[in-house]
Amino acid sequence: xxxxxxxxxxxxxxxxxxxxxxxxxxxxxxxxxxxxxxxxxxxxxxxxxxxxxxxxxxxxxxxxxxxxxxxxxxxxxxxxxxxxxxxxxxxxxxxxxxxxxxxxxxxxxxxxxxxxxxxxxxxxxxxxxxxxxxxxxxxxxxxxxxxxxxxxxxxxxxxxxxxxxxxxxxxxxxxxxxxxxxxxxxxxxxxxxxxxxxxxxxxxxxxxxxxxxxxxxxxxxxxxxx
Numbered sequence: 001x002x003x004x005x006x007x008x009x010x011x012x013x014x015x016x017x018x019x020x021x022x023x024x025x026x027x028x029x030x031x032x033x034x035x036x037x038x039x040x041x042x043x044x045x046x047x048x049x050x051x052x053x054x055x056x057x058x059x060x061x062x063x064x065x066x067x068x069x070x071x072x073x074x075x076x077x078x079x080x081x082x083x084x085x086x087x088x089x090x091x092x093x094x095x096x097x098x099x100x101x102x103x104x105x106x107x108x109x110x111x112x113x114x115x116x117x118x119x120x121x122x123x124x125x126x127x128x129x130x131x132x133x134x135x136x137x138x139x140x141x142x143x144x145x146x147x148x149x150x151x152x153x154x155x156x157x158x159x160x161x162x163x164x165x166x167x168x169x170x171x172x173x174x175x176x177x178x179x180x181x182x183x184x185x186x187x188x189x190x191x192x193x194x195x196x197x198x199x200x201x202x203x204x205x206x207x208x209x210x211x212x213x214x215x216x217x218x219x220x221x222x223x224x225x226x
Contacts, residue, residue: 004034011035014044016051092134099130100215107212114202114209117147121166124198128167131202135211141203144169147178148196159195167198175201 003024010020017035021028040048090098102123108115114137116127131137144167146160156177164171178199202208 007031007034008038011038011040014040014047016048095126095130095134096215097219099127099134100212101219102127103212104216104219107216109213109216112206112209114205114212115199117197117199119195119197121163121195124163124167124200128169128200131200131208135208137202137205137208139169140173141205142169143173143175143201143203145175145178145199145201146196147180147199148194150179150181152194152196153179162195163198 003026006024007020007026010023011017011031015023017028017031020026020031020035024031102118103116106116106118108117118124118127128142131142132139144163146156146163148156148159152159160171160174160177163169164174
């Protein structure tokens with residue numbers, strides 16, 4: 001049987017022009033020319049329509065997957081580029097610039113006492129390292145205070161232990177926790193990963209406090225050039 005007769009039979013069987021072209025390995029235009037006068041039943045038309053919709057849906061899903069993969073690839077490339085830009089090591093001056101900038105953003109300035117608060121454990125550890133190892137603040141002069149939403153009051157002991165283990169500061173140097181009384185509005189995807197905000201205080205460190213304020217003033221003056 002020649003390909004023309006086969007294409008006619010396939011079309012009468014309800015096959016699409018594209019399926020016939022692929023099956024018989026002939027041009028789509030030729031299939032259309034040979035079979036365009038064949039009338040399909042309503043059920044055959046419906047089946048072809050449903051198949052077309054499924055193909056379209058699969059194509060959309062595939063396109064979305066490719067788009068998402070490309071987006072994630074670009075995101076990861078930029079993350080790696082940013083990480084490479086920072087490098088692996090910090091000089092003492094670079095550490096001082098970073099931590100004084102952190103104090104400019106997150107440090108306490110109005111009550112004339114050295115204090116810093118944040119919820120990021122890595123930021124907390126970096127700032128404490130700088131205070132103790134670079135500025136010479138005695139570890140025993142450090143006081144920590146946890147701030148959490150009142151909804152987590154039953155987990156306060158666990159949260160304080162977490163911060164004690166993270167910072168290496170004994171629980172005996174923790175002050176009475178602060179409870180935010182407002183109703184919990186934020187939805188936490190991982191409640192077990194909630195540890196509130198940790199406030200750092202350095203007792204009797206007025207000279208160090210003034211030095212840090214001087215660093216912040218230096219940063220402010222530099223910023224005037226921008």
